[in-house]
Amino acid sequence: MTSGALNRPLKLAIVDRWGFRMESQHVLFLGIMAFLLFVVCAPIGIMFWASLNPGWIFDGKLEITLTNYVSLLRDPFLLEAFKNTLAYGLIASVMGVALGAIFAWLLERTDLPFKAPIFFLLLIPTAIPGLIYAIAFVLLFDSHIGAVNIALAWLPYARYFQFDIQSVLGMGVVEGLRLVPGSFLMIAAVVRRMNPELEAAAHVAGAGACKTLSRITLPLAMPGILGAYIYYFISSIESFEIPAIIGVPVGIQVFATRLFFAAKPIGGLPRLDVAATWGTLFLVVSGILVWIYGRVLRHGERFASITGRGFRPRAIQLGRWRYIALGFVGCYFVLAILFPLLVLIWTSAQPYMRAPSMAGLKDLSFSSYLAVWTLPRFGFALRNTIVLILVSSTATMALAFVIAWLVVRSNVRGRRLIDFLSFTPHAIPTIVLGVGLMILFIFLVHVIPIYGTLWILVVGMVAKRISYGSRVMVASMYQIHRELEQAAAICGANMLKTFWYVTSRLVAPALQNGWLYTAIHVNSALTIPLLLHTEKNTVLPILIWSEWQDANASMATTLSVITIMFTFSLMGLLYGIVRRSEKRARLEAA
């Protein structure tokens, strides 16, 4: 090669000018940013604005006043709702986390038999939507019609054994049972990461099993348990379905139901400004709790109970206690899974609501599963539900993918802000987000006329689920070594090809899991659809809600069983995919 050829620049035709790639990632950034601001910040902002302007939403009057806040603080219902919410949240979270911790300890640290099936059964309650779970427990423990209460009626002193579900305690217990799978997973993760040598050291020092548990294991797991506790306190006071089905009919109101009935009163005109005021207050309360949660978690990190070493600790021998432990597990399954499912199936097979009995056995017929098709809105609702699941899960995961790419791979300046904004919906109570979206789209009815259509539900679902989806995708993107993509570029693949043949293939398991998990949640979501409901966007949970409100228990339970079966099949898919990828990971490790 001559020196002249060396110095001459060649092939200027394939030169990429500066700025091209910068621009394309900036366009993505601006688009995502605008969307997040619109679905997360705008609803909250406009809700706060509406709470200060009572006449603004419908009359367009501008008059900033604190009247709403003053009258809310004077409202005797506020104190009552506050007390109920607090008691309900306390009972639910204490129960959920205590049971979760016991299960975590039993499955992670002892030689309990049948661990694998127990683990699988423990996750089942996540497949039962809150609305359906609440209906099942009313059917089981209602003071008049509850199947269990009727079955116990023949006992002497029956009223001491009977349990009235329609109380703050009842609501708390039902929500608590529902929280068990989540809190179990959360605490099991903490227990698993705990260095077993710390326990071994206590044994060597002469401490017995009980002493080690109380002096070493529990204190070490405490930050994790406290974190789980606050997390589930927040999520239980946010939940609307259980108080609405169990408490409201007997006049027990919590924050979430007050907020809902201000926005959607059963009779009379909606007072969106009052709902906005409740919503703002609710947001402040949950914001404070989320802040405390963050503090606890940061505090917990200092408690370095965590090592990266993955060796199994010595399992504690349960001995004769294993039967008691198994009995405890059995009681939970019977109460939390078997009874609710059985009572739903029983009621769906009866022409009218009645407790299980020999007489009822003769009338057993599954004709209601055919009769649902004659419901005027069933086919419509089914179609809407499927469209909603497909569109919002796909949109959520696609957005999450782009967000993850921006956060992990790009060098846009505001990527931290995107990361933060995409997580924010997690801290906003669903019902508050729903009210915010409602006000926003009523305000924008001429600009973006989607109020009352299925599309507003899609927006609401994506806004709520984006925090989960983006967490999954960001985590998965971080796990993919940057060099895997760089290698493709070196091999001559351009950005699109790298994205298609390498990046998307590597994050595919996370995308699938995230999609199915989102689909499960969309399938069981009631709060947002109920708030934004009109005749045009009925989905299955709304149909269940209205059949139940119309005292048509047979139809409501039939629809419930159909919904649960649908969720189970989604979960089966999820389980299959997880199993397959775990198998693959094991092979790779070998």
Added chain:
Amino acid sequence: MLKVRDLKKSFLTEGGAVQAVRGVSFEVQEGEFYTLLGPSGCGKTTTLNCIAGLERPDAGEIIIGGAVVYSSRDRIMILAHRRSIGMVFQSYAIWPHMTVFDNVAFPLVHGRQRMRKADVQERVRAALSLVRLEELGQRPAPFLSGGQQQRVALARALVQEPKLLLLDEPLSNLDAKLREEMRLELRQLVERLRITTIYVTHDQVESLSMSDRIALMLEGSMVQEGSPREIYRSPKGTFAAGFVGKINFMQGRVVQAGAEGGAGMVETPAGVLSCNALQSREGEEVLLAIRPENISIRREPSGQENNLEGVVEFAAFMGDSLECVVRVKGEMLRVKLNPTDEMVAQGTVYLHVPSQHCIVMPKTDERS
């Protein structure tokens, strides 16, 4: 073959901008094995990524085989996938969702030069036989050992027959024994194929044994460039001397300046030593550097110059050598001996340092 001129690159971090590369220039001839050597954070990998097109430099110029691939003045930036290079990454970057064959075939199927299926088969087979993995083509990538992954990565880098091969610490994830084998094999392979190679490493033994030329880097700048012998025998400055091999440093003062390239005298706490190639002025404070293996040891004093009397403080048997610490009037000197000298290295001993091995460097510079 490769020209890098005044390359600059900085990164934005939470603590502000960090200058990773501060104006590095070098030229690599066709077929040369050129090593960028330095401690972690010296900018060697950033320099390599700039050559590959994976990083966009802030300023400078890069010319590969006569084609300008980057120039800040002419505003040219050719992206990585349009540069004709092969690269082996530190993590190997073997795609886990493909077979060995698919990994190696990727550049031919999705890369710059597409080819017919039969040709792809032929080229991949040839590349795999080059790294002695012919029989593993259909194996999924996750079922490979570290050494095999390394070979696959090499085959993938070579399958396009690139003009330039970039290697980013390719041996650092292998165990010691395999590393030694691969070092030889890699060197022989690129020599046989006559590919210009840029090699990045922090391992001085690797760099000395493999390279035609070494560029020693520190804090984003090039400290010294030269053949392995030059770098080892006449390091420029204390960093170069200390980073490549072990060395003894002593404070000293020039008592007699040397003639043009001739010997001079340096006074050290251990005694006055005659030193070669002394370019300093008389009275100047200097540093004297002596490699441990250049010091010999005797029981009796000899009449030669540069004789020092000392006491053996400590001796460690290393298998293939005997390392001693000898105290000479308060200075501790490390001495590397043949293991058969064990009987000699006890009590009072006499050290001899040939004057051509006494390296004199100015005291003022701390690092470069």
